[in-house]
Amino acid sequence: xxxxxxxxxxxxxxxxxxxxxxxxxxxxxxxxxxxxxxxxxxxxxxxxxxxxxxxxxxxxxxxxxxxxxxxxxxxxxxxxxxxxxxxxxxxxxxxxxxxxxxxxxxxxxxxxxxxxxxxxxxxxxxxxxxxxxxxxxxxxxxxxxxxxxxxxxxxxxxxxxxxxxxxxxxxxxxxxxxxxxxxxxxxxxxxxxxxxxxxxxxxxxxxxxxxxxxxxxxxxxxxxxxxxxxxxxxxxxxxxxxxxxxxxxxxxxxxxxxxxxxxxxxxxxxxxxxxxxxxxxxxxxxxxxxxxxxxxxxxxxxxxxxxxxxxxxxxxxxxxxxxxxxxxxxxxxxxxxxxxxxxxxxxxxxxxxxxxxxxxxxxxxxxxxxxxxxxxxxxxxxxxxxxxxxxxxxxxxxxxxxxxxxxxxxxxxxxxxxxxxxxxxxxxxxx
Ligand SMILES: Nc1ncnc2c1ncn2[C@@H]1O[C@H](COP(=O)(O)OP(=O)(O)O)[C@@H](O)[C@H]1O
Ligand SMILES: [Mg+2]
Numbered sequence: 001x002x003x004x005x006x007x008x009x010x011x012x013x014x015x016x017x018x019x020x021x022x023x024x025x026x027x028x029x030x031x032x033x034x035x036x037x038x039x040x041x042x043x044x045x046x047x048x049x050x051x052x053x054x055x056x057x058x059x060x061x062x063x064x065x066x067x068x069x070x071x072x073x074x075x076x077x078x079x080x081x082x083x084x085x086x087x088x089x090x091x092x093x094x095x096x097x098x099x100x101x102x103x104x105x106x107x108x109x110x111x112x113x114x115x116x117x118x119x120x121x122x123x124x125x126x127x128x129x130x131x132x133x134x135x136x137x138x139x140x141x142x143x144x145x146x147x148x149x150x151x152x153x154x155x156x157x158x159x160x161x162x163x164x165x166x167x168x169x170x171x172x173x174x175x176x177x178x179x180x181x182x183x184x185x186x187x188x189x190x191x192x193x194x195x196x197x198x199x200x201x202x203x204x205x206x207x208x209x210x211x212x213x214x215x216x217x218x219x220x221x222x223x224x225x226x227x228x229x230x231x232x233x234x235x236x237x238x239x240x241x242x243x244x245x246x247x248x249x250x251x252x253x254x255x256x257x258x259x260x261x262x263x264x265x266x267x268x269x270x271x272x273x274x275x276x277x278x279x280x281x282x283x284x285x286x287x288x289x290x291x292x293x294x295x296x297x298x299x300x301x302x303x304x305x306x307x308x309x310x311x312x313x314x315x316x317x318x319x320x321x322x323x324x325x326x327x328x329x330x331x332x333x334x335x336x337x338x339x340x341x342x343x344x345x346x347x348x349x350x351x352x353x354x355x356x357x358x359x360x361x362x363x364x365x366x367x368x369x370x371x372x373x374x375x376x377x378x379x380x381x382x383x384x385x386x387x388x389x390x391x392x393x394x395x396x397x398x399x400x401x402x403x404x405x406x407x408x409x410x411x412x413x414x415x416x417x418x419x420x421x422x423x424x425x426x427x428x429x430x431x
Contacts, residue, residue, distance in 0.1 A: 002066045002079070002156035002189055004029040004052060009061035011047045011213075021047045023213045025061070034183050034190045036204030038197060040236070044213040045193040049159050052191065054078050065157065078157075081150035085162040089134040089145060095121075096130040099149050120148045123185070140171045147179075151186070158186075161193045176203060197237050201225070209233055227375035231289060231365045234372070240294050240326055242363065243337040247290040249283040249364075256280040258290050258364070261333020266311050272359030274374045283366065283373060291363035294326065294340035299347060300356045310357040313337075315347050329355060 004027075011022040022044040029035050037045050050056035052063060054075035063070050070078055089098050096117055103113045121127045124144045134142060143163060150158060160179070164172045180203055183190045194200055200207045201221045209216045209224065209232075217229045228234035234242045248259040249270070256277070260266040268290075270280060297310060313331040327339045327347055339355055347353060364373045 003031045003033075003064075004157065004189065004191070005062075005064040006048075006052070007062045007064075009048070009051060009063060010059050011044070011051060011056065012059045020213050022051070025213075025215060027208060027215065027218065029189060029191065032187055032189055034180070034192065034203065034205045035208060036192045036194060036200040036206070037208045037210060038194050038200035038236075039210035039216075041195055043210045045195075045210060046161055047213075048210075049082070049161050049191065049193055052157075053080050053082055053159055079153075079155050080157045080159060081153050081155035082159045082161065083143075083146050083150050083163045085165045089142060089149070091134050093133070094130065095126065095132050095134070095137070095145050095148075098134070098145060099130075099152050102149070102153050116152050117148075120152045123151075123182075124148050139167050140175065143167060143175060147182070151182075155188065157189045157191070158183075159191050159193075162195065163192075164194075164199070165196075172199075179203065197239060201237065207237075209236065211236075227372070228363065229372050229375075231291070231370040231372075234291050234363055234365070238293055240338045240340065242291045242293045243297075245290045245335055245337075246367070247288050247364075249280055249286075249288055251281070251284060258288070258362070260290055261331065261335045263333055265333030266331065266335065268310065268357065268362070269359060270362065270364070273362045273364065274360060275364060279373050280364075283364070287367035288373075289365040289367045289370075291365060292337070292357060292361060294338040295342075296358040296361035297337060297339040298356050298358075299327065299339060299341050299343075299345055300354045308356045308359060310355040312352060312354050315349060315351045315353055318347055318349055327353070329353065331355075 006025050006027045009022060009025040010020055012018060012020055025044075025048060027035075037048060039045055047056060051058050054070065054073060058071050065073075065078060065080075090101065093101065099117045099120065100113045103116065108116075117130070118127065121130055124147060126141065126144050126148060129137060129141055129145065134145070137145065143166070146163070163179075164175050167175060176199060179190075179192070192199075192203060200209075204221060206218060207221055207224050208218050211232050217224055217233045219227070224233060224237050228237060228242075231244065235244070245260050248264065250257050250259055256270040256273075258266075258268045258270055260268065273280075300309075311331055313329040313335075315327050316330050316336070317326075317328040319326040319328075323342070325341045325345075325347065327341060328336065329339050330336050337355075341347070362374065365371060366373060
């Protein structure tokens, strides 16, 4: 059993020109917790994991496992297991030998090795694969073997770095659920790294959202969705991503409104918004970003004039996904928002539709700092250093999926390092 504490941790790679791959990283992970570190490719997730594992020196700050300062503790004495995207299996060994390897190097008795390997294989449903070589395994099977090889060592902490990225979508969904189950069964601490916001939302007790080497927000999946601390968090979590638009906050008759679109075509009441009047007052005359998730807009039958009316627009693209429909709507004033509709209302391309908005779900950001004005800012996350992303509402812009990215190459390098670390941890060269 082990908690993990990182205090003011930073990573500067030699030859990296002084760039801080990880900076000002403060996090406490409780014993048996399942924490997901999520962020775009290159934001420092793997560097953080490698420092926890001991594969990479900690440039600044302190790392503790339990109460033990581990900055200078070699990987083999940390009782941590790692699973990586590229599996890092020994190609010339059978599955059985891959799983038994670490114990064999520790001179565990053959009979005990056999029991542990078979128990673990049973748990993962890979008993029938024990005689095979890695090249004869599918991606899903390889990933299970990699998990199995980590599990037989009975580690206190599991580090999983994008372990499902090489799998197809269906298998990824299955494995996601299996890893969550495994965590419950093993009752150990799990740190899971991914660039995929869906994995983060579905797997973690807590999400640690990173960008540019820093923590942006630490929260439960629901809170990070409901109360993103800045434009980056708002845009990263949720799919399709939140709609953003430049806006102006004005006061009229004691009520606050957001004016959107060229020429202020849309006047949206902020009465129901999750911000105080002084907070809204402070924004008048400043550059402000308006945000609304596609699922908080809807297609209405009537052109009414209530508080929840957003306005009339033209359906440009209609993506019917079965349970839901994503409608890309062009509004006057050059606004283009995605509306996510769960009702079975058929909307045709080019059709004029009326859209309403859930006023309580509006997000308001200070454009200068990118920070959210709406929601609770009760979290210990450091103030956002992000510049706000430019609102992507220009007509014709397809929404960019910032959660996609490919660090296979990097993972391969890491995997090679891990194989070495395992060999080293096991006190001998590959046998
Ligand atoms: N060994 C290394 N030497 C120099 N720079 C590195 C090294 N490993 C990673 N980096 C850089 O550090 C940053 C963070 O990388 P990484 O932690 O791998 O990000 P992620 O896992 O989030 O994709 C990137 O800019 C990357 O290029
Ligand atoms: Mg990585």
